[in-house]
Structure formats: C-alpha cells, structure tokens
Amino acid sequence: MKENDSVIERAISVSIVLTQNTRQNEELPDPETAASEWMEKFNHALRSADVISLRKLMLSDSWWRDILAFTWDFHTFQGSEQISQSLVQYCKPTSLVDELSISPNSTTFEPGIGGDDDIIQAFIQYRSTNSWGRGLLRLRRDPDDGGVWKAxxxxxxMEGLTDHPESVGSRRPTGVLHGANPERVPWLQQRRKAAEFAESEPDVVVIGAGQGGLxxxxxxxxxxxxxxxLDQHDRVGDTWRERYDFLDLHSPAYFDHLPYLPFPDSWPTYSSKDRLADWLELYSVAMELNVWTSTRVVSESTYDSITKRWSVHIERPDGSRRTLQPRHLVLATGMSGAPLMPTIPGIESFTGEAIHSHQYTSGCAYKNKSAIVVGTGNSGHDxxxxxxxxxxxxxxxxxxSGTYVCSIDKGFGYYLEGLYDHTGPSVEDADLIQASNPYFLVGQLHREATRHIAENLDRDLxxxxxxxxxxxxxxxxxxxGLFHNYLTRGGGYYVDVGASGLIASQEIKLRTGVQISRFDSDHVEFNDGTRMEADLVVFATGYKGMIDTARSLISSEHLNNCSKVWGLDDEGEIRGMWRPSGQEHLWFMGGNLNQARQYSKFLALLIKASEIELI
Structure with a gap:
C-alpha cells in the first residue's frame, strides 16, 4: 500500500475516516429517502416484535451498540441474528425507547471502506416518556440480497431524562435575586454553606477530584x-502538578475538552501539565463544585443494604473526622493506582537514587552523571x-519487551484527522461518531490505520x-496499535515527542530484552550478566489498577461483588467503568480527558435515574 494511493483503508478509535469515492458514474439513491424508508420498516418491526423482519434489515455482519437507551448499560451486539433477538428482548413495554427517527438534514453518502461500496450515514434520535437520545445509523448494500440497503x-x-433536564441554557439558575429582601444572603456565603454539608448529607460522594471526578x-x-x-491533595490539579516537570498531554485540545466549559479558542493544541492543572482548578470553581481537598478516607467504607447508604469515614485537614453517608459512592481515583516497583536484591545498598517514575520531577540535579530508565512507555521515554x-x-x-510507537503529528494526528481537529464537527457530534464504532469493529478496521502509519507515515522514524x-x-x-494497547492494557505504547530521534541517533543508549537482576553500591547488574554504573535509576514500570486502590477505601465484602475494571468484556465494552459495577450504588469513573467528558454523562444519568427510582 503506497502513501499516495487514492483510497487508503483506515480506521480510528473515534471514527471511520473515509476517503474519496472513486466510483463517479454509479447512480445512488437519495440518502435521506433510503434512510427514512429503512427506519420506517425498522420501527414497524420493532413495535411488532418481529424478529424475522428485524433480521432482514441488518447485514449478517452488522453491529448494534446501545448506551443506556434500551438496556440501562453498555452493550454491543454483533450479527443480524443476535441483534434482532436482542432488540425484541429489550424493547418491551418498559423500554425507554418508543421509536427512532432520522434527524433532519443529517443524512449523507460516505465513500465505502476501501472503495468497496458506499455508506449512507444518518444521525438518529428518539424521545420517550422517560428519556431522549441520539444515535447514528450506517447503511450498506447487501450483495447477497440484490444490493438492498441494510444496517x-x-x-x-441516551442523552437525557425527559422530566429531569439539565439546568443549562434557558433553564440555567437565576443566580442573584433582585428586589428588597432583608434576609438575603450573599452568594459567597451561600456557596460556603452548601460546600460544607454541615446540616445535610451529599447524595453522592466522589473520591478523587481529577478530570473524571470533576x-x-x-x-x-x-x-x-x-x-x-474528596481529594487527598492540597489543591485541585495537584495530581498533574506533582508529575515530572516536562510532562504534557499527547492528545490535542480538540480531543480533551471538559463538559460545559471547553478550552478557549486560543488554548494551545497541546497542554503542559501545569497549565492543565490550573485549568482543572479553575473548572472546579467556575462550575461551583463542592471539593474538600487535603481530605483522607481513613478506613474502609461500608454499605448498608437496608438504608441504601454508604458510611465513608474521612479526616479533614484540621484533624477533625466525620462519617459521610451518601447514597452513592464513586471512585475517581484514576486508572493508575499504586506504583509497580520491582523488588530487586541489593537495592538497599545502592548509593545512587532508585525511584519510581511517579517520584521523578527533573533531571537537573544529575548533569554530567549517568542514569538508567527502565520502561519504554510514554513516561519512560519522556x-x-x-x-x-x-x-x-x-x-x-x-x-x-516490544512497544508500539507512532509520531505525535503524522501518526497520532492521522487517527484523529477530520474528527477531533480544526476541520472536525462539533464536539458533541464527534463524540457521537466515536461512540458509534464498537470497540471490536474498531479493532478490525484499526489494523489498516496502524499499517498505513507504520509503513508510510512513520516509516523513517x-x-x-x-x-x-x-x-x-x-x-x-x-x-x-495505539488504541488497542490503551483499551486492553492501559499502556505499552509511546507517542513520540522527541525521544525516538534521540534513541535512533544513540544520544540515548538502549538495552533491550534484559532486566535489572541486582544492585550493588554503584552498579546495576542485568540478567545477562552485564553490569552498568549509574547515579540514578528510574523505574517507569507502570501502576496497579483501580481495584487495587479501592481495596484501601472499600470493604472487601462489597468490592468482591465488583467486576474487573478496564479491559474489554466479551462484547467489547470496557469492564466496570462508568456503568454498573456489580455492587449496588458503587461506581468507577476513570479514563483520559476525552472519556471523562463523554462517559461522565452516562454515569450521571445512571445515578440520577437511580435517585428518582427509574431503575
């Protein structure tokens, strides 16, 4: 496959990026008419619980992804048989979805993957007694059925709850009430009182005030x-401030907006960690969030299945203690838990410094000395x-072991091109397009993107x-590729921002396929018997997961009810995150800034639905 091919197969984690259609002379139907006709048949079959008709509307290799709309969970169904059966199973009188419709002026033709066929793409919508939502439909011809357009x-x-809309736009709070009132209280005093919960209990306690919690x-x-x-750090954003000095985001601002308050148009494409930390702190103030910093959970939290409340035992910075009793407890402590630091004989006798990457801030104290970095993920390279x-x-x-590498501009930029960049749609539409591609399907299509980047765009690198x-x-x-490793491992990749060139030029030396087997006073010894002098050894060897962090915060009685957190389940959905965990009223919130924006919406809807006893 050559770089200048007119059609290049590629797929990204956020969307299928489609190239120019080479079939100019073929007559195509009006896309809106075709999509509307398909939707009319679909709704009729759905109302009739007609499995056979539903199956005939789907390609044999079709995919249906549902996020809360039918199932109150995250599900991906594959193949016309499973999809038709599942639609009938979930579309009962209690279903939130009455029928779907095509969103006006949203239907387009898209050239097919590799030019094999064309795709009709349409945004869809629904509104029912209890909820409303959006979606995306893609139709392709079925070559085994006379070229009929099928899903x-x-x-x-789901996007919202019908009777409980967000207080935004025309429903925004009034704020200051004008007029004479001798009992009027200043806004700042109101905020301080609300944040203290002195006379009430919060409905939800979130442990962790990083991007996910916020x-x-x-x-x-x-x-x-x-x-x-609740956050153990002194300030909101300290989880970023306390990392190494030159840490910055490898994803662009277009990808990383937080809900309701996007970055300004002048915000740099790539954020430094301190700039982002300050933004998170500003966000917490601007959004009027109740945050208790320098606050620790001092013992295991427990859940009372009778009262439906948690007991969360905390200590404030002044040493005072309190037991909070929320109905819901959310762990937003970050995907990375405790550092994974290998136990190596002789490390106690090492006269240099041996640290984990989370302890590293700068190399300025080691000028003209020697250093070893173990691990070739983003942190190790940085x-x-x-x-x-x-x-x-x-x-x-x-x-x-082996590492996936791509450049930040050509490689990573290729994955996001046309969706999360200056040419892309609105963030809301981009997120919907991203969500419309089930992870297993992305995995299949993603190979071509990974191949093209490796064999063409990043070949010299x-x-x-x-x-x-x-x-x-x-x-x-x-x-x-990049997103496979992120979704399944949470690591194993490097987005190059300069280190690869230093490695290739041997400015940074490289040892491969070996591990440190022991230390002495001023050397490390590798498992192949070679030795190397060092003043500093940094272990960029990763972290334990969220469940490990949870063990110090939640009783094992409740934690044992939870599914695994992160990685893909049998359907290709991320396990345990942003969705029912297995333990009543316990939730996990994590991921990157993009996921914090997208999936906070669904977790908030689940919690609100529970609060109003809709589920």
Whole structure:
C-alpha cells in the first residue's frame, strides 16, 4: 500500500475516516429517502416484535451498540441474528425507547471502506416518556440480497431524562435575586454553606477530584444531584502538578475538552501539565463544585443494604473526622493506582537514587552523571528525553519487551484527522461518531490505520529505531496499535515527542530484552550478566489498577461483588467503568480527558435515574 494511493483503508478509535469515492458514474439513491424508508420498516418491526423482519434489515455482519437507551448499560451486539433477538428482548413495554427517527438534514453518502461500496450515514434520535437520545445509523448494500440497503452499524445512546433536564441554557439558575429582601444572603456565603454539608448529607460522594471526578460532579450538579468531591491533595490539579516537570498531554485540545466549559479558542493544541492543572482548578470553581481537598478516607467504607447508604469515614485537614453517608459512592481515583516497583536484591545498598517514575520531577540535579530508565512507555521515554536535555552525560533506556510507537503529528494526528481537529464537527457530534464504532469493529478496521502509519507515515522514524535494535510491537497483522494497547492494557505504547530521534541517533543508549537482576553500591547488574554504573535509576514500570486502590477505601465484602475494571468484556465494552459495577450504588469513573467528558454523562444519568427510582 503506497502513501499516495487514492483510497487508503483506515480506521480510528473515534471514527471511520473515509476517503474519496472513486466510483463517479454509479447512480445512488437519495440518502435521506433510503434512510427514512429503512427506519420506517425498522420501527414497524420493532413495535411488532418481529424478529424475522428485524433480521432482514441488518447485514449478517452488522453491529448494534446501545448506551443506556434500551438496556440501562453498555452493550454491543454483533450479527443480524443476535441483534434482532436482542432488540425484541429489550424493547418491551418498559423500554425507554418508543421509536427512532432520522434527524433532519443529517443524512449523507460516505465513500465505502476501501472503495468497496458506499455508506449512507444518518444521525438518529428518539424521545420517550422517560428519556431522549441520539444515535447514528450506517447503511450498506447487501450483495447477497440484490444490493438492498441494510444496517451495518447502529448506535442508540441516551442523552437525557425527559422530566429531569439539565439546568443549562434557558433553564440555567437565576443566580442573584433582585428586589428588597432583608434576609438575603450573599452568594459567597451561600456557596460556603452548601460546600460544607454541615446540616445535610451529599447524595453522592466522589473520591478523587481529577478530570473524571470533576466532570462527573459537574454533570450531576446540572441534574440537581448534590455531590461532594474528596481529594487527598492540597489543591485541585495537584495530581498533574506533582508529575515530572516536562510532562504534557499527547492528545490535542480538540480531543480533551471538559463538559460545559471547553478550552478557549486560543488554548494551545497541546497542554503542559501545569497549565492543565490550573485549568482543572479553575473548572472546579467556575462550575461551583463542592471539593474538600487535603481530605483522607481513613478506613474502609461500608454499605448498608437496608438504608441504601454508604458510611465513608474521612479526616479533614484540621484533624477533625466525620462519617459521610451518601447514597452513592464513586471512585475517581484514576486508572493508575499504586506504583509497580520491582523488588530487586541489593537495592538497599545502592548509593545512587532508585525511584519510581511517579517520584521523578527533573533531571537537573544529575548533569554530567549517568542514569538508567527502565520502561519504554510514554513516561519512560519522556523521562529519558528530559535527562538528556538536562545534560546527563549518559542516559540508557532499558526495554524489556516490544512497544508500539507512532509520531505525535503524522501518526497520532492521522487517527484523529477530520474528527477531533480544526476541520472536525462539533464536539458533541464527534463524540457521537466515536461512540458509534464498537470497540471490536474498531479493532478490525484499526489494523489498516496502524499499517498505513507504520509503513508510510512513520516509516523513517521506525526504521531508525529498528537500526539500533529497538523492539517494535504491532502484532502479527498490525492488530496491536495505539488504541488497542490503551483499551486492553492501559499502556505499552509511546507517542513520540522527541525521544525516538534521540534513541535512533544513540544520544540515548538502549538495552533491550534484559532486566535489572541486582544492585550493588554503584552498579546495576542485568540478567545477562552485564553490569552498568549509574547515579540514578528510574523505574517507569507502570501502576496497579483501580481495584487495587479501592481495596484501601472499600470493604472487601462489597468490592468482591465488583467486576474487573478496564479491559474489554466479551462484547467489547470496557469492564466496570462508568456503568454498573456489580455492587449496588458503587461506581468507577476513570479514563483520559476525552472519556471523562463523554462517559461522565452516562454515569450521571445512571445515578440520577437511580435517585428518582427509574431503575
């Protein structure tokens, strides 16, 4: 496959990026008419619970992803047989969805993947007694049925609860009440009183005030759910401030907006960690979120299945203690839990410094000294680059296994092109398009994107790494790309912002396929018997997961009811995150800024629906 091919197969985690249609002379139906006719047949079959008719409307390899609309959970169904059976199963008199319709002026033709056929794409909508929502429909011809247009992908997604709309726009709070009133209380005094919960209990307690916790609290606040955020740090944003000095986001601002308050138009494409930290703090103030900083959970939280309330035991910065009793408890402590630090013989005798990457801030104290960095994910590369930039005389990167690498501009930019960039649709539409592609389908299509990046866009970059022995990992057929590794492992990749060039030029030395087996006073020894002198060893070896963090916060009696958190389940949905956890009224909120924006909406709707006893 050559870079200048007129049609390049590619897929991204957020959308299927389609290229120019090469079939100019073929007559095509009016897309809106075709989509409307399909939808009319679909609604009739759905109302009639007609499995056979529903099956005939779907391609044999079709996909239906539902986010709360039919199922009050995240589900992906594959194949016409499973989809038709599941639609009938979930579309009962108690279903939230009465019928679907095509959104006006939203239907378009899109060239097919690889030019094989065309796709009719339409935004869809529904409104029912209890909820309303949106979705996306893609139709393709069925070559085995005379070219009839049938559904290839269908997304149904809840956006809101009919009788409980968000307090935004025309429903925004009045704020200051004008007129003479001798009992009027200043706004600041009201805010302080509300944030203290001195005479009431919060409906929801969220442990962790990072991007996930903040986004969720903002969503819940707009739904009228009283929420309290707890964070052990001194300031909102400290989880970012306390990382290494040159940490920055590898995803662009278009991808990373928080709900209700997007970055300004002048915001840099890539944010430094301190800039982002300040933005999160500003966000918490602007959105009037109730945050208790410097607050610790001092013992395991327990749940009373009779009263339907949690007991969360906390300590405030002044040493005072309180037991909060919310109905819902959310862990937003971050996907990364406690550091994974290997136990290596002799480390106690090492006269240099051996630390985990979360303890690293800068290499300026090691100028003209030698350093070893273990691990080749984003943190390992960033730290090695910083050490070189700070004048460390010899920097060695230790690679234990293969790593996926792509450039930030050509590679990662290719994944997001046309969706999360300056040419893309609104953030709301981009998020809907992203959600419309089930993860397993993305995994299949993503191979072509990974192949094209590796063989064309990043070829020179990767060839340079290969020449010095860097172990690249793409899988047997390019199935292990950036987003595969993120969704299944939460790591195993590097988006290059400079370190790869230093490795290729051997400014940063490389050791591959080895591990440190022991320390002595001023050397490390590898498991192949070689030794290396070092003043600093940084272990960028990852972190434990959210469940491990939860073990110190929640009784094992309740935690044992939970599913695994992160990774994909049998349907291809992320396990345990933003959805029912298995333990009543316990929820997990995590992920990157993009996921914080998108999935906070669904978790907030689930909690609100529980509060009004809709579920």
């Amino acid at each position: 290839w992908t269908l997304l149904t997604q 986004a969720l609290a903002a969503r819940l606040g707009r739904l009228g759910v009283n929420t309290l955020l 730290i090695a680059q910083d050490l070189w930039e700070q004048g460390v005389s010899e920097v060695t990167l230790v690679q234990r 990767l060839d340079g790494l290969r020449k010095v022995g860097f172990l690249l990992e793409f899988g047997e057929d390019y199935e292990r």
